[in-house]
Amino acid sequence: DSSKPILAIESSCDETAAAVIAADRSVLSSVVSTQAALHERFGGVVPEIASRAHVERILPVLKEAMDEAGVTGADLSAIAVVTHPGLVGSLLVGVTAAKTLAAVWGLPLVAVDHLRAHLYACRLAFGEDIFPACGLVVSGGHTNWYDCPDPVRSKLIGSTIDDAAGEAFDKVARLLGLPYPGGPSVQQAAMKGDPEAVPLPRPMMNRPDLAVSFSGLKTAVRYAALGNPNSPEAPVPPLDEGRIADLAASFQAAAVDVIVGKCEVALKQTGRPTLLVGGGVAANRALREGLTELCNRRQVRLCIAPMEYCVDNAAMAGLAWEIVERGEFAPLDCDVTPGLVR
Numbered sequence: 001d002s003s004k005p006i007l008a009i010e011s012s013c014d015e016t017a018a019a020v021i022a023a024d025r026s027v028l029s030s031v032v033s034t035q036a037a038l039h040e041r042f043g044g045v046v047p048e049i050a051s052r053a054h055v056e057r058i059l060p061v062l063k064e065a066m067d068e069a070g071v072t073g074a075d076l077s078a079i080a081v082v083t084h085p086g087l088v089g090s091l092l093v094g095v096t097a098a099k100t101l102a103a104v105w106g107l108p109l110v111a112v113d114h115l116r117a118h119l120y121a122c123r124l125a126f127g128e129d130i131f132p133a134c135g136l137v138v139s140g141g142h143t144n145w146y147d148c149p150d151p152v153r154s155k156l157i158g159s160t161i162d163d164a165a166g167e168a169f170d171k172v173a174r175l176l177g178l179p180y181p182g183g184p185s186v187q188q189a190a191m192k193g194d195p196e197a198v199p200l201p202r203p204m205m206n207r208p209d210l211a212v213s214f215s216g217l218k219t220a221v222r223y224a225a226l227g228n229p230n231s232p233e234a235p236v237p238p239l240d241e242g243r244i245a246d247l248a249a250s251f252q253a254a255a256v257d258v259i260v261g262k263c264e265v266a267l268k269q270t271g272r273p274t275l276l277v278g279g280g281v282a283a284n285r286a287l288r289e290g291l292t293e294l295c296n297r298r299q300v301r302l303c304i305a306p307m308e309y310c311v312d313n314a315a316m317a318g319l320a321w322e323i324v325e326r327g328e329f330a331p332l333d334c335d336v337t338p339g340l341v342r
């Protein structure tokens, strides 16, 4: 019954999230419970801690999302859940909750891809005519480019060969002594710094393909901040507030240059008239500015996910509506997949 909304669940990493989305794609509620405080002292997500926190939070988050939307099980048309990619133990909590609700309420189950959902966050803000498009998902776990003829069958056309962009922000923040999660704190420190103060590489940027690397850039920041073990005699400026700001600004500028440069390659390769951008790093202001400049220059329509739907959330799993409209429901014995589904 497509006059009734879908309840969507997302638990792939360290956010426990639920949302209720109507058939016209309006978001009736979107609740996100972040575990950042639990993982902060480890400087990254600890899978075992993440799964256990999901177990604690999943039902309160679901209840809050349903209360806020003013719906009960009888008012829903389907249960959607992110089944891939992500941490297996985390995914299993959301998937088990979704299967249970689908079985008990007699509703169909819909499996959603987390990365295509990140791109679908753009659809929630910009409307259905954003497809066909070229897509970039830039998050803590992924830096992927897609050719998207439609919302469901987006094809992966390139990705990082090592760290994801968000992971590089998180690692650079850690080595500069900035708080977790690193993206927002690097962005804040960078505001007081000079992006040209520290010369840093733009690895693989001038290659005509979509391969990209962030691990070498992160190492260059480490050497600039703490000294290079290969040339221990070279002087290193003290890591005071000004130097930290300059390193943050220079790293951010290099990362943005690389991402924007590869978006230009992806736009040329796909020939699509629109660029969709989603994922946590899409919240970065310097990246938004760089992408705006690129798309103005190439006369491409730029659709960046709204701020509240950049980091992980369940509203973006409203992608389930597209899958429902294709009649592609998931069986109650469906499994989770940790890796990319192409």
Ligand code: KG4
Binding pocket: 013, 138, 139, 140, 141, 142, 165, 166, 167, 169, 170, 181, 182, 183, 184, 187, 279, 280, 281, 282, 283, 284, 285, 310, 311, 312
């Ligand atoms: O999409 P997301 O919530 O989780 C994954 O699917 O990975 O992305 C989280 C990532 C983290 O690495 C975080 O540091 C980064 O997004 N991030 C940012 C900003 N806000 C979040 N990176 C750069 N600038 C930001 N403002």
Ligand code: ZN
Binding pocket: 114, 118, 139, 140, 279, 280, 311, 312
């Ligand atoms: Zn994500």
